[in-house]
Amino acid sequence: MLSAIAVMVGIALALGAALGYAAIRFKVEGDPLVENIDAILPQTQCGQCGYPGCRPYAEAIANGEADINQCPPGGEEGIRHLADLLGREFKPLDEEHGVEKPKAFAFIDEQTCIGCTLCIQACPVDAIVGAAKQMHTVIERECTGCELCVAPCPVDCITMEPLPEIVKNWKWKYPVFKIEEAA
Amino acid sequence: MSSYFFVILGAVLVNNVVLVRILGLCPFMGVSKKLETAIGMGAATTFVLTLGSGTSYLIDHYLLVPNDLVYLRTLSFIVVIAAIVQLTELVIHKTSPLLHQVLGIYLPLITTNCAVLGVPLLNVGQRHNLLESLLFGFGSSIGFTLALVLFAGIRERLDGADVPLPFRGTAIAMITAGLMSLAFMGFAGLDRYQ
Numbered sequence: 001m002l003s004a005i006a007v008m009v010g011i012a013l014a015l016g017a018a019l020g021y022a023a024i025r026f027k028v029e030g031d032p033l034v035e036n037i038d039a040i041l042p043q044t045q046c047g048q049c050g051y052p053g054c055r056p057y058a059e060a061i062a063n064g065e066a067d068i069n070q071c072p073p074g075g076e077e078g079i080r081h082l083a084d085l086l087g088r089e090f091k092p093l094d095e096e097h098g099v100e101k102p103k104a105f106a107f108i109d110e111q112t113c114i115g116c117t118l119c120i121q122a123c124p125v126d127a128i129v130g131a132a133k134q135m136h137t138v139i140e141r142e143c144t145g146c147e148l149c150v151a152p153c154p155v156d157c158i159t160m161e162p163l164p165e166i167v168k169n170w171k172w173k174y175p176v177f178k179i180e181e182a183a
Numbered sequence: 184m185s186s187y188f189f190v191i192l193g194a195v196l197v198n199n200v201v202l203v204r205i206l207g208l209c210p211f212m213g214v215s216k217k218l219e220t221a222i223g224m225g226a227a228t229t230f231v232l233t234l235g236s237g238t239s240y241l242i243d244h245y246l247l248v249p250n251d252l253v254y255l256r257t258l259s260f261i262v263v264i265a266a267i268v269q270l271t272e273l274v275i276h277k278t279s280p281l282l283h284q285v286l287g288i289y290l291p292l293i294t295t296n297c298a299v300l301g302v303p304l305l306n307v308g309q310r311h312n313l314l315e316s317l318l319f320g321f322g323s324s325i326g327f328t329l330a331l332v333l334f335a336g337i338r339e340r341l342d343g344a345d346v347p348l349p350f351r352g353t354a355i356a357m358i359t360a361g362l363m364s365l366a367f368m369g370f371a372g373l374d375r376y377q
Contacts, residue, residue, distance in 0.1 A: 003250045003251075003252065004250075004252050004255055007246050007247070007250060007252055007255065007259070008255065008258070008259065008262075010246075011242065011246070011259055011262055011263070012262065015262065015263065015266035018266065018270070019266055019269055019270060019273075022269075022270050022273050022274070023273060026273040026274055026276070026277040027277075028276050028277055028280075
């Protein structure tokens, strides 16, 4: 009985020591804060915050270089989450970087498209398929609605269409109360 | 010397852990959708299983048997394996973050992989010595990797195949696994040749 306890305690101690050493020896130098911030950001990679993508913006926030209110696609809700995570005060979206818009996706009018591939080069998430002098089209479910493809198009055949409400993205609406009625 | 060779051969082909002993089916079904993850999982399991069977042998031979504590076998083997899996996870996280991300939850789940516990227990049952234990563990995990990689290859092909609607997904995977198991039964007796 005692020897059983002694053996198991011995094994546990030895393994615990080995793991403790390994945890120090193989410590990963990563900033988990960046991961957490990146997880909140909308991953549109639109660059409206002034950084080349969501991850660089997350790093900038973590380093204290950027403020939390520079992400228009994330909107008010995103800023609230960031404020929660970082223990800061909520502040309204910085208008300098853009305004919050309903979720949309790019739509290419295929009749007008001349196949110049300029929008393909602009797309940060490779959501546009097509080749030189071939008609292009947008893969709807890959499109993040960043609008980066709209400006380069020489024939203005790309429009932003609001995301239609389908079964897949439908959610309960927040209840809306008028203050006078509730009171 | 040739007996060691037959230990490995027997573990890889004749008594393949997955397809003949039907152990460790969780990762076999779970991680076999892509060839890359299958190879990664195979490598991680090989590391854990070889190290696990070696240490389990040492613990059994030098701690449990002399103290008349063989009833603690399962318990102490699980503890050792859990520690080794934890170690593997730390090492993989450090050396290959991508593989760590790809393997995801299946890496900690090696702990509860019955193949990893089964092989040390089989080692004890078959009275292997240290070298044989290591070879058996290594051979078993190579067999595991082989089965996983073959199965992943077949499943990647199956994705493009015109499978009848009721059989799509896990159903056809189960049938494929069964057929592979039947095929591996054909190796029976290969390690009896002296």
